[in-house]
Every structure is written in C-alpha cells, then in structure tokens.
Amino acid sequence: MGSKSLYLILLAGFFAILGSTMSKSPTLPLYAESLGLSRGDIGLVAAASTVTGIVMNFSSGLLSDLYGRRKLLIAGGFVFLSAPLLYFLADDALTLTLVRVYYGVATAIFVPVSFALVSDLYPDRRGTLMGFLSTSTLVGRALAPVLAGSIIYFLGFPVVFVLCSITGMVVFLLSFRFPDTGRELEKFEFTFSRELLVIGLLDASVYMAYQGIETFLPLFYYLQDKAWLSGLILTIEISIMAVVKPYAGYLSDRIGRRKPIIIGMTMVGLAMFAFAFSSSLWAVIAGAVVFSVGASVSEASTKPLATEVSRLRGTALGFLESIKDIGQAAGPVLIGFLGFKLGFLSVGIFGLVALGIFLARTGEHNVQT
Template identity: 80%
Template sequence: MRAVRTRLYIILLAGFFAILGSTMSKSPTLPLYAQSLGLSRGEIGLIASASTVTGIVVNFASGLLSDIYGRKKLLSISGFVFLSAPLLYFLAGDALTLALVRAYYGIATAIFVPVSLALISDIYPDKKGTFMGILSSATLVGRALAPLLAGTLIYFAGFWTVFLLCSLFGLIVFGLTFTFPDTGRELQRVELSFSAGLLIIGLLDAAVYMAYQGIETFLPLFYYLQGKAWLSGLILTVEISVMAAVKPYAGYLSDRIGRTKPIIAGMGLVGLAMMIFAFSSSLPLIVSGAVLFSVGASVSEASTKPLATEISELRGAALGFLESIKDIGQALGPVIVGFLGFKAGFTFVGVFGIAALLIFTITFKSLKTKG
C-alpha cells in the first residue's frame, strides 16, 4: 500500500512541476519577452498559438505511441523537452525562432498530459476517475502559481531567471520519469478504427475548453472590469482554484455512480454559465458564472477521460485523441467569441455544449459501461 501511494505521489509531483514550468514560460513571460524583442502584437498572437497547434497534432500521436512503446519511454521524452526547451529562449531573437521554440515546448505538454493520464488508468483501473482528478488538480495548482512566480522573477531579476528555473523544473520531471512503471504496450501493430463514441466525448471536452479559453481571453474586457486587471485576475484565480478543489471529488463520484450522470450534470452547468456570461449585467453575475463553469467543467471532465479509456482498448490513443479535440476547441473559443461578440459568442459556445451533450445522451443511452 505504501509503495502504491509513493508511486502516485511521484506522478503528482511530476505533473505539478511539468505544468508549473511550462506555464511560467508563457504567462506572463511570453508576451513580455516577445515585446522586449520588438515584435508586434500580431506576431505575439501567432507565437502564442504555436504550442496549441503542436498539441493538436502531437496529443493523439503521443498517446498512440505510448500504446506501442510504453508510457515510460514517452514520458521520459517529454521530460527531456521540458528540460531543454526553456534554454532555447536564449537563442530566440525574432518571431520565427521564438515560434519554433514554442512549438517545440508544446511537444512536452502534448506528450505528458495524455500519457500520464493513461499511466494512471493503467496503474489504478478501479480508481482511475479519482486519481485522474487528483493529477489534474496537481497540474492546476502549478498553473495557478506560475504567473505570480514568473511575474515576480521577471520584475526583480529578469527573463533569464525564469528560463533557468523552468529548465530546472524540467530536469526534475525528467528525473522522475525514470521511476515510473513501464506500462502500456497494448498495441503490437498499428490498426486503428474510427470511434464515433470517442469523437462525441471529445466534442464535450472541446465545448468545455472553448468556453474556458473564451472566458480567460475576454473576461478583462467586460466593461465593469476594464481598468481593473487585478480583479479579472482574481476571478480567473478563483476559477482555477475551484477546479483544482472539485476535480478529485468529481472523479471519486464518477467512480462510484458511473460516468454518464456527472457528464450530464457538468455540461448542464457549463451551458448555464455560458448564458450567464452572454447576458450578464453585473459583477456578481460574472463571478457566479465563473464558479458555475468551474464546477461544471470539473464534474464533466472528471468523467469524460475515464469513460474514454473504458470504451477503447487503446487507452493512450483514446486520451490523446481527446486532448487533440480539446485543443481544437480551445483554439476556436477566442475566435468565436471575438468575431460574434460577447452575447452571441458565449451563447453559441453554450448551445454547442448542450448540443454535444444531447448527442452524447442519445448515443450512450444503451452503452454498457459503469455509467
């Protein structure tokens, strides 16, 4: 029992440092560093999207490769990228090289997230929802701490301290991956078939992250938050904190009562939150919407990922596919809200999520899983 607990702690520690370092390198570091190089806002936007584009491609590939070659080998590769990528910032002097660095850095997260979740599913098949939720919370804590730590270091010591510290965190992750058990290897040769079920689950996650990125991007621009960057930052911190607190309990609930009911409840809350954002006229409504979204997203996502591993024999490929679809939704969120406006944009995202939920409930009604 002690060995099992120690193994979990090591995976959680690796997840914390992996996301802490990768988030520090971009928030608020990336736009400030790019600005110091004399780059335009348009160039900064394209550079920021480079790692997301990488994730869309690499997530699925890394999950599939972990089914063939094992989780440990892929996670060690991601650890090496976490270690080496921050040092490449010192060589970046223009938009192209900085975009290439971001694309390379994106490989690390695109490998680590789906493969570490697949590893959890391998080791703890009966408690995968609970422990996936705990791992997600560990990464969220790292994500929440990163901007404050990076911003403080930039203010007092400059960019070089951030990049070196990110590399140090990557070294820790790289070292920890060698202690991971070597699971996976379910696939002897590549024989893939299309899964409509996985696509539908992926649409649910895409809707959640479409909403998440839309909120994160445009929250500071609501008229009663303009000029109050500290307040919008506080609301986003509360949002992440609620997600980190709820996910382990949501995962435990999913293990106990099945996957379908939490997904329905969670996506319902996400849809309601989007309507609040679309038609909000006061700060209390915005805060309420942020909290409802955090709870709903946590409850839904704590069930979608375990469910994906239950309807597919290739757990790594299934989770990688979900991450790729999620990244597409995350990339589209700000575009949709930006072009349609707050009212129509957030309404569209909410309706998209509810539509995906309706398709899910019809499709999975007769599916014989734990739900």
C-alpha cells in the same frame, strides 16, 4: 499498485505544468515584446504550442500504446528540460515560434500519457486519481503566473528560463522511476471510434468556454481598468477546479460517468448563458463559479470514460486532448467574431448540443465499465 508511483506522477505533473506555464504566462508576451515583435507576431507565437498539441497529443498517446508509457514520458521530460534554454537563442518571431513549437511537444506528450499511466495503474479508482492528477497540474498552473511575473520584475527573463529548465529536469529524472505500462499495440493501428468523438466534443465545448472566459473576461465593461479583479476571478476559477476534480472523480467512480457528465455540461451551458446575458459584475462572478464546478464535474468523467470505451488508453486520451485543443483554439475566435452576447450563447448551445448527442449515443445504460 502502491501509492509511491502515484505520488511520483503527481509531483511530476505539478512541476511539468508549473514550468511550462511559467514559460508563457506572463513571460512569453513580455519577452516577445522585448525582442521587438508586433502584436500580430506575438499572437502567432502564442498559438504555436497549441497547434503543436493538436497534432502531437494523438501521436504521443498512440506511441505510448506502441512503445510503453515510460519511454514517452522520459522523452517528454527531456523536452521540458531543454526547451526553456532555447529561449536564449531566440531573437525574432520565427526562432521564438520554433521554440514554442518544440516546447509544445513536452506538454502534448505528458498530459495524455501521464493520465493513461494512472488509468493503467489504478483501474478501479481511475476517476478519483485522474482527478488528483488534474489537481496537481492546476496547482502548478495557478502558481506559475505570479511566480514568473515576480521573478521577471526583480531578476529578469534569464532566471525564469533557467528555473523552467530546472523544473523540467525534475520531471525528466522522475520519469525514469515511473512503472512501465502500455504496449497494447504490436503495430500502428487506430480504429475510429464514434464514442471517442462524442466524448471529445464534450471536452472541446468545455475548453471553448474556458479559453473564451480567460481571453475576454478582462474586457467586460465593469472589469475594464480592474485587471486585478479579473485576475482574481480567474484564480478563483482555477482554485475551484483544483478542489472539485478529485471529488468529482470519486463521484464518477461510484455512480458512473453518465450522470456527472449530464450535471456538469448543464452547468457549463448555464454559465455561458450567464456570461451572454450578464448585466452586473455579480452575474459574471456567478457564471465563473458555475462554470468551474460544471467543467470539473464533466471532465472528471470524460477522461476515465475515454479509457473505458477503448482498449488503447493512450491513443484514446491523446485523441481527446487533440479535440480539446481544437475547441480551446476555436473558442476565442468564435466569441471574438460574434461578440460577447452571441458568442458566449453559441458556445453554451454547442455544449448542450454535444451533451444531447452524448445522451443519444449512450442511451439509458451505465457507461462505466
């Protein structure tokens, strides 16, 4: 398969996540506040799309195995196009929540199905090229907040919503040019896989940590009243991931999936211990850097590995995304209730336990096909 299809998918990944992230960061809480919503309501609205993802990731992956990748991606592109325009109709917590639920469908379709498409098209380089797709989405995620924030400040919310719709239109139009793969299923079926669950636990622990850092980093006492610095650290974190993932994917293609997962998850655990026992700003920065590299190395292997332990690649990646979203939702709750020290420590231990279960399941053989 030539490189043209890959470039189209990477471009769609950039615009899909650019638009969806612009619609929520920092747009969503500011827009919700302008409608008069309370902080409690804003929290529920913000969680709506994540809850959608938990259900829809698996469903969209399964449907792509049944009906083909392109049809699902076209449907997702239509949601990216239409959802931002519905913000104009939202005037209270309920309608805004419904908009976020609908918008969440787009990301829940695009992420697992686009990665499955790359895995279908480039089986010999799936780790490397899935890493490039991750990077394209991370670049969009990194640019979105500053772009949306600037537009809101100078031009207002309507311009942001229209721009998000335009990025969705780009994704929608590009989707018609994607190769059509999938259709491994003739009827609905899914056999539960313990291997997939174990791989999912690894990703869940990574995103428990990621969302915990993103949520609570600004609240460390030496970062209070320094919003610019916490924002800079988070930007550096995303930038490191964007750079490392393709290289980590290439490494995974060359030496197998198991060794990078061991290295990456060990680094994630160490980073959480650094956050738990941090006594200075430099310890937090070091923890963020170590986490970024470790998360990138691990995830660059877990996604391609999921497509190798199951013939239903869309379903496998959708299942992985659903488990990941559960971890992402649980991380801030866990740290919020247990406190910084015990919370980050618990997340780190959970990750290392997940790694131990993975090692026990895979033994000494090479898990790459």
